[in-house]
Amino acid sequence: MIPKLSLTARLTLLFAAGASVVLLALGWLISGSIERHFEDLDREALQAKLMLARHAIAQVSSPAELTRLPLQLGVSASGHHDLLMQITGPDHRVILAAPNGEFSGDWQSSDPTKSLDSQSAQMLQWSQGGHSYRGMQATLPTAMPGTAPLEVAVAVDIAHHQVFMDNLLHTLWLFVGGAALATGLLGWFAASRGLAPLKTMRARAAQVTAHTLDQRLPTDAVPAELADLATTLNDMLARLEEAFRRLSDFSSDIAHELRTPVSNLMTQTQVSLSRERDAASYREILESNAEEFERLGSMIANMLFLAKADNALASSQPLLEREPVDLAQAARDLFDFYEALSEERGVRLQLRGEAHTLGDRLMLRRALSNLLSNALRYTLRGGTVLVTLSQRDGVAELSVQNPGDTIAPQHLAHLFDRFYRADPARNSASGEGTGLGLAITQAIVLAHQGSIRVRSDNALTCFTLSLPGA
Numbered sequence: 072m073i074p075k076l077s078l079t080a081r082l083t084l085l086f087a088a089g090a091s092v093v094l095l096a097l098g099w100l101i102s103g104s105i106e107r108h109f110e111d112l113d114r115e116a117l118q119a120k121l122m123l124a125r126h127a128i129a130q131v132s133s134p135a136e137l138t139r140l141p142l143q144l145g146v147s148a149s150g151h152h153d154l155l156m157q158i159t160g161p162d163h164r165v166i167l168a169a170p171n172g173e174f175s176g177d178w179q180s181s182d183p184t185k186s187l188d189s190q191s192a193q194m195l196q197w198s199q200g201g202h203s204y205r206g207m208q209a210t211l212p213t214a215m216p217g218t219a220p221l222e223v224a225v226a227v228d229i230a231h232h233q234v235f236m237d238n239l240l241h242t243l244w245l246f247v248g249g250a251a252l253a254t255g256l257l258g259w260f261a262a263s264r265g266l267a268p269l270k271t272m273r274a275r276a277a278q279v280t281a282h283t284l285d286q287r288l289p290t291d292a293v294p295a296e297l298a299d300l301a302t303t304l305n306d307m308l309a310r311l312e313e314a315f316r317r318l319s320d321f322s323s324d325i326a327h328e329l330r331t332p333v334s335n336l337m338t339q340t341q342v343s344l345s346r347e348r349d350a351a352s353y354r355e356i357l358e359s360n361a362e363e364f365e366r367l368g369s370m371i372a373n374m375l376f377l378a379k380a381d382n383a384l385a386s387s388q389p390l391l392e393r394e395p396v397d398l399a400q401a402a403r404d405l406f407d408f409y410e411a412l413s414e415e416r417g418v419r420l421q422l423r424g425e426a427h428t429l430g431d432r433l434m435l436r437r438a439l440s441n442l443l444s445n446a447l448r449y450t451l452r453g454g455t456v457l458v459t460l461s462q463r464d465g466v467a468e469l470s471v472q473n474p475g476d477t478i479a480p481q482h483l484a485h486l487f488d489r490f491y492r493a494d495p496a497r498n499s500a501s502g503e504g505t506g507l508g509l510a511i512t513q514a515i516v517l518a519h520q521g522s523i524r525v526r527s528d529n530a531l532t533c534f535t536l537s538l539p540g541a
Contacts, residue, residue, distance in 0.1 A: 078269075079262045086258025091251040098243040105239065109232045110205070114194050117207045120154065120225045125211045128221055132214040141167040153228040155204065161219035196229075203229050268293040272301060284312035317488075325374065325490075332363040332370075373507040377489065377514055393429040395541045398469055401436050402458045405443055417452035424460035426467040427541035430519045435538075438515040439469065441508035442534050446473035449532070462540050470535040478527035486525055487513040 076084070127144055131137050137160075144156060144167055158167040196205045206226030213221060275288050287308060288301040343356045399422065406413075406420045413420050420443075428435070439458075446456040454474040461468045478486070485491045490506035512534075516523045521538040 079259060079266060082262035082266075083255050083259040086262075087251050087255035090254035090258075091247065094247040094250050098240075098247055102236065102240055102243065106236060109229070109236075110194070113205045113227050113229065113232075114207075116154075116227060117194060117205070117225050120156065121207055121209050121211075121223065124156070124158070124223045124225070125209070128211045128213055128223070130214060134215075137166070137213070137215070153231070155206070155224075155226040155228070157224045159222040159224075161221070166221070203233060205229055265294075268297050272297070272304075276304070279308065281315065284308060284315055320488075329367070329370070332367050336360055336363050370507070373511055377507065377510060394432060396428050396430055396432050396435055398426045398428060398435070398439075398460050398467060399424070401432070401439060402460070402469075405436065405440055408440075409443055409447060412447055413456075416447060416450070418447055418450045419455040420458070421455050422458045422460070426460035426462040426469060428467040428519070428538040429541050430538065434515045434518070438512040438536070439471070441512045442471040442536075445508060445534075446471050446532075449473065449475040451475060465540045467538045467540045468535060469538070470533055472531060472533040474530055475532060477530055478525075478532055483525055483527060487523070 124144060127140060131140055141158065144158070156167060157165065160166045194205055194207050196203065198204070204226040206224060208222065208224045210220045211223050272288050272293070275286065279286050287305045290298050290301045290305070293301055339356055339359055343353065348356075402422050406422065409420065443456065443458075450456055450473040457470075457472045459468075459470045459472070487509050489510045513523050516536055516538070519538055521536060523534065523536050525532070525534050527533070
């Protein structure tokens, strides 16, 4: 398996590869420019020699002058040891041969129309005898009437150019290789220094444990590109810390809430076994134990529901099979259910408005039942519990308002926490008094993609549910 490269190694390779490509392109551009410069110099030199030969040949008006032509041109070419010149007469006889080499038989221009004079002559390049040449050929007329033009060929040995280019390319490639290596080292240094904040973040993250979730990654000492990452990780740590705290509190609350009924059961059982009793006494103890068992069962069922809601398992229940729900009818049904309790407490139940939503009928009934149960529990005799329904802009709202003691602002934010009681002294012996009712109501509303809020002022407390309208 090929090992994965570190980010530093990747950046180093990218730096080195990028620098190599740029330097190679620069070397190719420089070498090409120099090569074209040498070609231009050779072309100018060859054209100058052809112009000299054209001027000399144009003055040849007799065979005697033609015989002296090689000497004249040979003198003009003296001092140019790398220059070759060849003149061929009308009868294809070589009048002047190249003193420093010879012309290849297939080097001539393939297009005779480009070889009529020195200006239009085409420059060709060939190799022969271990040497490389650039040359031109031109057909130049004489002043002798009735005589065919002479063919003149000039060439220059470009060995010194090639030596220079070979040395230049060798130096360039060495420079490119050294520069790529130096760029790689500089890139490694820059990447290591630039990624140092990541190592710091990793070290700080490695120190975070279940007992140190309050630690946060530094955001001021890191580059702007990493600040967002650090902020996101800090937000994640905050969520984990909150979830861990809630889980710890939930575990502590569960232990605390279960301790009382279990302790009651153990005490009653031990007392009943301490001596012989009649059947009526045993029956009374068993009935008391049954009440405690009922409370335990209700509490466990509620905790199981909340656990499923936290793990998004509630959505796999019949909640997915949404149906239209008439909230007004659901409220009227619950009014009938709580009629006896409301009469006993001297509290009136009142309904206003209409609203419809899509959701699980039983779950929504349970949420409304929890709110009505709380309202009846804390409403003073002679008061009225008001349920108001409204629907607008695709949102169905249900509010349950009851008169009673105003809830302090510091308690409002925690009313939906599990086992939380604004007044711990008010603890009902029934399962509804375990501090889970509002938490369950919130879980049901959130499962329906809704929201719940509460306000309490002027001796009035109002819970408001917002649900998607039907």
